[in-house]
Amino acid sequence: xxxxxxxxxxETFVAYRNLLFTVAYEMLGSAADAEDVLQETWLRxxxxxxxxxxxxxxxxVRITTRQALNRLRALTRRREAYVGPWLPEPMLTAPDVAxxxxxxxxxxxxxxxxxxxxxxxxRAVFVLREVFDVGYDEIAAxxxxxxxxVRQIAHRARRHVDARRPREVVSQSVTRAALESFRRALxxxxxxxxxxxxxxxxxxxxxxxxxxxxxxxxxxGADKVARFIVGGTARTVATITxxxxxxxxxPALVLRLDGEIDGVMAxxxxxxxxxxxxxxxxxxxxxxxxxxTPLTLR
Numbered sequence: 001x002x003x004x005x006x007x008x009x010x011e012t013f014v015a016y017r018n019l020l021f022t023v024a025y026e027m028l029g030s031a032a033d034a035e036d037v038l039q040e041t042w043l044r045x046x047x048x049x050x051x052x053x054x055x056x057x058x059x060x061v062r063i064t065t066r067q068a069l070n071r072l073r074a075l076t077r078r079r080e081a082y083v084g085p086w087l088p089e090p091m092l093t094a095p096d097v098a099x100x101x102x103x104x105x106x107x108x109x110x111x112x113x114x115x116x117x118x119x120x121x122x123r124a125v126f127v128l129r130e131v132f133d134v135g136y137d138e139i140a141a142x143x144x145x146x147x148x149x150v151r152q153i154a155h156r157a158r159r160h161v162d163a164r165r166p167r168e169v170v171s172q173s174v175t176r177a178a179l180e181s182f183r184r185a186l187x188x189x190x191x192x193x194x195x196x197x198x199x200x201x202x203x204x205x206x207x208x209x210x211x212x213x214x215x216x217x218x219x220x221g222a223d224k225v226a227r228f229i230v231g232g233t234a235r236t237v238a239t240i241t242x243x244x245x246x247x248x249x250x251p252a253l254v255l256r257l258d259g260e261i262d263g264v265m266a267x268x269x270x271x272x273x274x275x276x277x278x279x280x281x282x283x284x285x286x287x288x289x290x291x292x293t294p295l296t297l298r
Contacts, residue, residue, distance in 0.1 A: 009046050012056050019057075019132075020064045022107070026127045027068040027120075028075065029088035029112050031288050040067045058138050065124050065142040072120045083210030085218065087278050088112040089285040090247045090264040097249040101169060104249030106131045109278040110268040112248070113205075114164045118157055125150055126157040170269045176244075176251045178269045183242040183253060191230050198222040199273040204229070209282030212263075225277065247289070254289060255279075264289055 013020075020041060024034035041063045053059045079086050088109060097104055105111055106127075115123050124143050128134040129150075136147045136154070143150065178197055185193035204225045208214030219228050233240055238257040242265070245254050253265040264286065268276030280286065 006046060009048070009050050012050065013042055013045055013060065016057055016060050020060055022103075023061060023064050023127060023132065024068045025091070026106060026112070026115065026131060027065070027072055027123055029116065030075070030285075031089045031091055032284075033071055033075065034068075037064060037067045037071055058134075061128070061132075061134065062138070062142040065128065066144075069120050069124055069143065072123070076120065083208070084214055084216045085205040085207055086116075087205060087207035087280050087285075088248070089288065090252070090266065090280050091288045092291075093246055093249050095246070097246070100249075103131070104172075105165075105169060107248045108250050108268075109248055109266040110276055111161075111165055113278075114161050117164065118160060121145070122153055122157040122160070125153045126161060129154045130158065130161075166268060166270055166275075168270060172251060174272060175267065175269045178272060178274050179244065179251045179253065179267055182267070182274060183244070186229065186233060186240070186242055189230055189234055191226055194226040194230055195222055197274055198225055199270065199275040202273075202275055202277065204277040204279065206279040207282050207285070209284060211283060212281040214279070214281050245289075261286055261290055 017038065020038055021034055024037040025031055028034055028037070041060065044063050044067075045060060048059070050056060090109070091107075093107070097107070115126065118126060121143055125139055128139045128142065129136070134142075136150050139145075139154075140147045140150045145153070181193065181197040184190070185197065200222050201220070202222050202225050204215065204219040206214035206219075215228070219225050236257065239259075240262075241256045241259075242253040243256065245252055247264055247266055250266065252267070255262045255265055263279050263281040266278040266280075267274050268278075
């Protein structure tokens with residue numbers, strides 16, 4: 001490839017990089033793996049005669065999807081041996097992500113966990129169709145299925161996700177209010193204050209990856225969750241602080257012990273109360289947060 005062609009290929013790739021990263025991240029739940037997929041996509045893209053490519057965006061999405069599918073199938077086997085609950089890698093996101101309601105929901109911890117229950121092909125089809133509104137013919141080319149088969153897969157995946165996703169789209173202000181009540185209760189050790197903001201059937205998932213201490217199983221119910229959190233902080237000698245931020249397009253907390261990042265707490269809110277708590281402590285998943293560089297996903 002000539003220098004001019006390489007420059008043109010680079011310019012096109014950079015223009016769509018945020019889109020490609022988001023496609024890979026929503027399929028994989030891991031920013032590190034998404035970056036690897038982008039590297040593989042780039043290596044294949046520079047070998048293409050781009051002047052013969054009619055729709056370069058669609059072509060790049062196709063390469064990214066195929067590479068992400070290959071990696072997802074390998075990751076699925078690895079996650080079966082994961083120690084304790086597996087949670088997506090949290091990412092600091094720019095304000096424009098939160099303003100895009102559909103995008104913010106699609107990268108939220110709650111929905112990313114729902115996507116984990118789909119097969120790799122179902123997940124690819126759902127992400128491409130429901131999040132990015134890619135046409136059935138383009139998706140068919142990306143996942144190596146017929147358009148008719150893709151329509152059936154899309155319908156099945158949508159029905160599966162709709163049955164498990166949050167029942168309502170909650171505004172950022174309502175989520176921030178619930179998170180602030182949670183933070184105050186955490187800072188003061190207020191058990192009743194914690195109980196007041198938690199839904200009766202709240203579920204806490206904590207991901208230490210076998211490296212950091214975390215609950216090996218989900219903690220279920222407001223009383224158990226509140227006592228687990230308040231009791232745990234009471235036994236901690238270090239000073240605990242909760243720093244409001246935006247993670248995966250939604251309000252969250254960066255929790256610090258004596259100023260050092262301990263983890264990220266994301267929440268799911270329904271009817272003004274917290275129904276899901278997602279605490280990521282695995283150090284390998286906190287590098288994006290430590291970098292303090294918010295991402296733009298489109």
